[in-house]
Amino acid sequence: MSETINDTRTAEPVVLTPELLRAVVEATASGDAAAIKELIWPLHPADVASLLGAMPPASRRAMVTQLGTDFDPEILAELDEDLRTELVRALGTKTVAEAVKELDVEDAAYVIEDLEDAEKREVLAQVPIEDRAEVVDALLFEEGSAGRLMHREFVAFSPLLTVAEALTQLAAPDSPEDYQEIYLVDADQKPLGFVPLSRLLRSPRSARLADIATDEMKVIPATTDQTSFAYLFEHYHLTSAPVTDDRGRLVGLLSAGSVVEILKEMHQSEVLALGGVQEDESLSAPIRKVTWLRFSWLFVNLLTAILASIVIGFFEASLVEVVALAVLMPIVASMG
Template sequence: MEHKDQNNDPDATPKDVKIFDINADDRTTDQTTEGPQLDVHISREFIQQLQKILSDEDTDALFVLLEDFHAADVADILEVLASKERLKLIELLGSRLDPEVLIEIEGEAQDDLYENIPNEQIADAVNELETDDAVYVLEELDDQDREEVLKSLAVDDRVAIEESLSFPEDSAGRLMQRDLVALPEFWTVGQTIDYLRSDDADVPDDFYDIFVVDPGHKPVGSVPLSRVMRTGRDKAIGSIMDPELYLVDVKADQEEVAYQFTKYHLISAAVIDESRRLVGVITVDDVVDVIEEEAEEDILALAGVGGDTALNENIREITKSRFTWLLANLGTAILASAVIGFFDATIEQMVALAVLMPIVASMGGNAGTQTMTVAVRALATKELGTTNALRNISREVIVAGFNGVILALISGVIAWLWFDSIMLGGVFAAAMIVNMLAAGLFGILVPLAMQRSGIDPAIASSVFVTTITDVVGFFAFLGLAALFLLQGGL
């Protein structure tokens, strides 16, 4: 069930395939490309067809149906199916399962796949994958299965993978590929081309740069493949190399690596060890996965959802992850309610306060979330730091102040007309300004404090910002109302 590249076969002709699009009733084929062009989500019609094949255990029909599918599409299918049907599909595919599926699949479907294919098959798949992908597969296995798979590998491959696994999780060492092209400066372009074309050359299937190394195997420059192809054969590699290299420490965090790739528009980067020797390479396709993963984690964390709780994750893990933050929110909600409890006598004297106070807290919470989201993103992209923190804090407070005044005027007039009390409208407007200012201030201060304390700002900021705006909003509104009530103003 290999993905076939018909572009390499001049005699190949496009096959007639059905295109299933969940967003449309019409099935259309993209005439500019060959093979199936599937949406990420498979249509109901397609799944029903597959379910019937699985029920009949018709392996011939199954292989015909999935013959030209990319591994990512097969992974999507496994994730969509119910567990019983998923296990049947895994059984029928057997050894013809594309090894790439092992790195594309996620969540509960990944658990089912890894647990229901033999370790010998996983070892065969690892042999076909690049080092970074092989490491990804092995780190998902339990200790016993990982050891069994490693014993099945050739000595060189096992040593390379074990060394990669020894690096910290989410580090450059886990992310890098071991296969690369490293040549001395004195080689000519002709020697380089002949070497790359020779059958004995141990080079990766896909690469972008040739790294130039000194006798100690320390990188001193790089040459893009395009430059090699445009240069005469007699030129020395050292004379056409770029001496400025972006080097990545093998223990660097993958988020820092992704930031460097984004900032400097890198295609690939050399990875060095403590001795500054070249040990691997990270390419842009690996970094794209990291960027997507980090962005997903931040989005989920801002909502109080753990980063490892995919849609098809098992129920126990999802429940456990969400309960932790829901429990924390329960505590903060009780704290906000305690503030209201201090002013129960004030609320009893005027029911309008109970009607209006959720508005003050809600507007402050929304404003705080806006500021917090921008701050968390700026911290992640390193646009916000200690050098410009004060300037950005001032700006956010000013913006919050302007918005607070405008919203206070609007809401104050509404409260005045609604309850026929200009004093109540004034109290409501003043509380709105106070809470909006607090939202702007703490919306940026909380993420900064979290990062300074070594805590991921995306994880904890939302709980604290919401609590602060609720407490300040209730206290400002009810406190001002109590003050005027005691003076008989209302």
Template sequence: MTDLPQDTDNTREEISQLVERLNLATGPQQGPLFEHAIEQIEPGEIALLLESLPIDERLERWEQVTPEAQVDVLVAMRAQARAAILRTLPEPVLTQLLGRVNAESLIELVDDLPESLVDDAVSRMSQNQRHWFEQASRYSDDQIGRYLNHDLVLLPPKIRAENALRALQRATEPFSDHAYMVDGQGRYLGMVSMKQLIALPPSQRLGDTTGSEIAPLQTASNLVDATEAVEHSGLAALPVVDEEGHLQGRITLQLALELTREAYESRLMATVGLDEETDLFSPVLQSSQRRAVWLGINLLTALLASWVIGQFEATLVQVVALAVLMPIVASMGGIAGSQTLTLVIRGLAMGQLSQGNLRALLAKELGVGLLNGLLWAGVIGAVAGLWFSDLATGLVMAVAIAINITVAALAGVAIPVILDRRKMDPALSGSVVLTTVTDVVGFFTFLGLGSLVLVS
């Protein structure tokens, strides 16, 4: 997972400036400029900087990243950008690189590495690291058990408060303000904060305290649910246990925020058929192949809309005004439906929408669609009537707009809900389906009414 600094806006500005200076620099000047830059920035920022460079330049600058930082930089990069570097590294170099990898980093890299190199890296790990990697491998990409942090302070329930406080204070790398109590079998018993330890009598045993009442998360928990739990807890981290109650690690607030950002980026990219791991400078052939599928899908939907228009060819020949006004009908329906679609997809992603409140939301959105439909039907109908000096044309336009906006609101609710129930990502295909519905309904209504009212 990407290790980004907290001030993301400043980071983007700094990276943008560095990229501009690198692109303006001549060949011999680029190396020293990049070397000076990476001495002052973190691995996450180095990853962003490398991703911002064309592949040839990226590979040249990769050679300047210090061996100690290379693993962290690779982990922080998007999958496609990382793969572009890994493909160029000889096996001996990869073997040496993976000799410095821990369980958490290897889990991020495993999909981009040959199985033999992964097995070799695991065999050279310590027993704990090997155990953590094997545990993480049991979980899928959308389960929190795959991404646990294992840097935590474990304490037995019999330890005295003064010794527990001393142990927590010594854990400065990374700093933690909570310790986790486990029994002899590693089962989670509770968590205690530094503030609580300071307030306890020095000789009191931890097992005699109530500790924190925060419930642990389950390793099989969905990423979205787990990250929301951390964000709402008010704590820097939450413990995570397996189905038998054994403490497996923790999920930190930093990781939760990062996962939330990645989920947002993923949904944003999915609306146009791409994914969050897409490399900005991926090869032309690879990029065209990915986008060709989406273009093909859109072509099919456009052909369907064109077929509907073709059924009213005679009407369009007689009433040219209909051809001029058609794009307005489709555009208004598309925008209205997209507003509802976006709202519903967000509700599904955040767990706010369920069977219990679906009917209420549908009624509300239909009300909004009907109100806006009538409002803009009047405005556009009047404009169309005045434009073509024909009251009947304005009336046809008004009715078509009202119907299409209302149908768009219904589709904006129904489409993502149906896709979600069929285990399909509504962010990926919802907009295409919605556009097809609003175009087909809009054209059919508008041209059908035109045939009935305007054609003699």
């Protein structure tokens, strides 16, 4: 894939302002892709996602189309469901396939999980076989399960290795780029414990990993739903946890960063539910979808309001005689 627009960013925090939004919309309207890149390159993908959410639908679709292969695939992983689906279709299957190659497996699965089956097949057909197999494997797990959300890059060594041998292997070019723990596994790839990276670096080079490891860890089966493993992270203050398949083999890990995002979504859903807003409704959802989602409870509210007004009508004579009772009418209506 060509070089993305977010390879370098300024150290100063960038604030999304109405002026920035206006400038991006104007650059998009004039078809000036170079100006769009200059305006958004300092932004983190999450900020660009927020910017897209604030733009008019026609403008954001035009923007991602004009950027083409310069559109940072990390942005797709930061969008909500409705907005992501809208922009994925605007980008086209070829560009989305390129994005899938660049993203982590869990993010790639998140990007295409809501597409129609035919669209998924079209995207995956353009992805190399190895990457395709990993994404398909992730999609086989239930949405929101540990298997769908886990990171598939981790470090696992035999407990018989010494610290020096472990450090040599970690220096290899094919070693994962980002990790905090080294997991110890037996011959069947079942997790036995882990060694924090900081402890590994401070330990004598001749020490064996088994001697400096801790076995106090919470192992999460890949089929565990997000509510259950989010509780484990919150209750036990975990920073990460190994994920195992149905045979108990280590297949991935969950990080606190992913769980924090899940807890945020769960809290947001609870707050929206208090206002009668359904879980799958978002600010970027099409008007028809929002109307359909809200129609049922709005219709019920209308019926109860009508019923309240009928009840009030039965006491019309009393209201005429005691006008002060009219003060209570809004209360009666709201109780409907």
